[in-house]
Amino acid sequence: MAVTTRGSNIRASDHISEDRLWQRHMAMAKLGATPRGGVNRQALSAEDAQARKLLGSWAASRGYDVFTDPIGNLYVKRPGTDASAKPVLSGSHLDSQPTGGKFDGTYGVLAAFEALEALDDAGIKTKRPIMAVAWTNEEGNRFQPGCMGSGAFAGVYPLEQLLSGKDPQGTSVRDAFAELLKTAPARLEPRLGFPIDSYIEAHIEQGPILENTKNEIGIVTLIQGMRRFYIDVFGEEAHSGTTPLKLRKDALKSACSMVTALEPLMADPTDTVRYTVGRFEIYPGSPSTVPSKVHFLIDLRHPDIATLERLGDGIASICEAEAAKRGCTVKVTEYTTVAPMPMGAEAVALVRDSAKALGMKHIDIISGAGHDAMHVAKVAPAGMIFVPCWKGISHNETEDATAKDLANGARVLADALVSLANR
Numbered sequence: 001m002a003v004t005t006r007g008s009n010i011r012a013s014d015h016i017s018e019d020r021l022w023q024r025h026m027a028m029a030k031l032g033a034t035p036r037g038g039v040n041r042q043a044l045s046a047e048d049a050q051a052r053k054l055l056g057s058w059a060a061s062r063g064y065d066v067f068t069d070p071i072g073n074l075y076v077k078r079p080g081t082d083a084s085a086k087p088v089l090s091g092s093h094l095d096s097q098p099t100g101g102k103f104d105g106t107y108g109v110l111a112a113f114e115a116l117e118a119l120d121d122a123g124i125k126t127k128r129p130i131m132a133v134a135w136t137n138e139e140g141n142r143f144q145p146g147c148m149g150s151g152a153f154a155g156v157y158p159l160e161q162l163l164s165g166k167d168p169q170g171t172s173v174r175d176a177f178a179e180l181l182k183t184a185p186a187r188l189e190p191r192l193g194f195p196i197d198s199y200i201e202a203h204i205e206q207g208p209i210l211e212n213t214k215n216e217i218g219i220v221t222l223i224q225g226m227r228r229f230y231i232d233v234f235g236e237e238a239h240s241g242t243t244p245l246k247l248r249k250d251a252l253k254s255a256c257s258m259v260t261a262l263e264p265l266m267a268d269p270t271d272t273v274r275y276t277v278g279r280f281e282i283y284p285g286s287p288s289t290v291p292s293k294v295h296f297l298i299d300l301r302h303p304d305i306a307t308l309e310r311l312g313d314g315i316a317s318i319c320e321a322e323a324a325k326r327g328c329t330v331k332v333t334e335y336t337t338v339a340p341m342p343m344g345a346e347a348v349a350l351v352r353d354s355a356k357a358l359g360m361k362h363i364d365i366i367s368g369a370g371h372d373a374m375h376v377a378k379v380a381p382a383g384m385i386f387v388p389c390w391k392g393i394s395h396n397e398t399e400d401a402t403a404k405d406l407a408n409g410a411r412v413l414a415d416a417l418v419s420l421a422n423r
C-alpha cells in the first residue's frame with residue numbers, strides 16, 4: 001500500500017464511489033443534452049451556467065469554498081492543515097463541442113470533485129489544500145482561443161484581450177461571463193494565476209490505444225503541440241448567371257484549392273501529422289453570387305516541435321500561390337501556438353506509483369488532444385491520467401466510457417493528489 005496519509009494506511013481511493021461519480025456524469029449530461037445522446041454545452045452559455053451551478057450546489061453541500069476568477073475559472077477548495085501551503089489543483093472543463101459527448105472535460109472536473117469527497121469520507125487530512133477546477137472555454141469553438149481559462153491562469157494570454165473576444169453573434173467573453181454569473185453566482189477573486197503546487201488532470205483518452213491494448217490507465221508523458229490558423233481568402237462578388245468563369249475571382253474555389261494544395265505538405269507515412277480544416281465559412285452565401293470571401297480554420301498538431309514549426313511555417317506560401325492563380329488574395333493569421341508540452345517528471349512518477357499500487361494495468365501515452373494541463377504545466381509540475389473511452393471516439397455525441405473505468409481513473413487521481421498534497 002504505497003499511497004497513504006502520514007501515519008495511517010487509509011487510502012483515498014478506497015472511498016471513491018463508482019456509482020456517485022457515474023450519477024454525477026448523468027446529471028451533468030442533462031445540461032445541454034442533444035437528441036443523439038451527446039451534449040452541446042458551449043463555453044459561457046446558459047447550459048455552461050447550469051453545469052457550474054450544479055457543481056456549486058454539490059460543493060456547497062460539502063461546505064467547500066467556491067470561487068471564480070476574472071476569466072471565469074471555477075474553483076472548489078478543500079482546505080489543508082497548513083494555511084500557508086500552496087494548493088494542489090485538479091480538474092478539466094465543463095464546456096463541450098457543439099456535438100460533444102458526456103465525458104470530454106466533465107470527467108476531469110467530476111473526478112477531481114469525487115477525489116475531494118473521497119478524502120472527506122475517508123477522514124483524510126492533507127497538508128496542502130486540494131482544489132477542483134473547471135477551466136473556462138477549453139474547447140475553443142464559441143470563443144477563441146481554446147484552453148482560454150487555463151491559458152489566462154498561466155499568463156499565456158492577456159486577460160483584457162480574452163475578455164474582448166467575441167463569438168460569431170458578437171457577444172463578448174466579458175458579457176457572456178457577466179450573464180453566466182446571474183445563473184451561477186460565485187464569489188469573484190480578483191487575482192488571476194495564484195501560486196499552485198502542482199496539477200493533475202484526469203480525462204478520457206479520446207483515442208483507441210488504451211482500449212486496443214487493454215490498459216486501464218494511461219499515464220500522459222507529453223501533450224503534442226498545436227498551431228491554429230485563420231485563413232481569410234478575398235475574391236470579388238459577381239453575378240453567377242452572367243460572369244464568365246475566367247473573369248471571376250472566386251474565393252471559394254481558391255480556398256478549396258488551398259485545402260487540397262496543403263495535402264502534400266502534410267503527407268506523412270507515419271500518420272503522425274494531424275491536419276484538419278474544421279470550419280469553413282462562405283460569404284455572402286447566396287446561390288447567385290460568386291463568393292467574395294471565405295474564412296476557414298486550420299488545426300495542425302504534431303509531437304515534435306521542429307516538424308510542427310516546418311509544417312506550420314509552410315502554410316502561408318502555399319495559400320498565397322493558390323490565391324494568385326485565381327486573382328484572389330489571402331491573409332494567414334496564426335491564433336494559437338502551443339509547443340509540445342512534457343508533463344512534470346514528479347507528477348508523472350506519482351501517477352504511475354498510484355496506478356501500480358492499485359494494481360491497475362497502465363501504459364505511458366502521448367496525448368493527441370490538447371488539454372488545460374498543457375498551459376498549467378508552464379507554471380507548476382503537471383500530470384494527466386487517461387482512462388479508456390469506447391472505440392476511442394470523442395468530439396462526437398456517441399462518446400462513451402464505462403463507470404468502472406471512470407472510477408479507476410478517479411482512484412489513481414485521488415491517491416496521487418494525497419501524495420502531492422502531503423509531500
Ligand code: GLV
Binds near residue numbers: 139
Ligand atoms: C481539445 O478539445 C482539443 O481540440 O484537443
Ligand code: MN
Binds near residue numbers: 104105138203371
Ligand atoms: Mn477535453
Ligand code: MN
Binds near residue numbers: 097104139395
Ligand atoms: Mn474536447
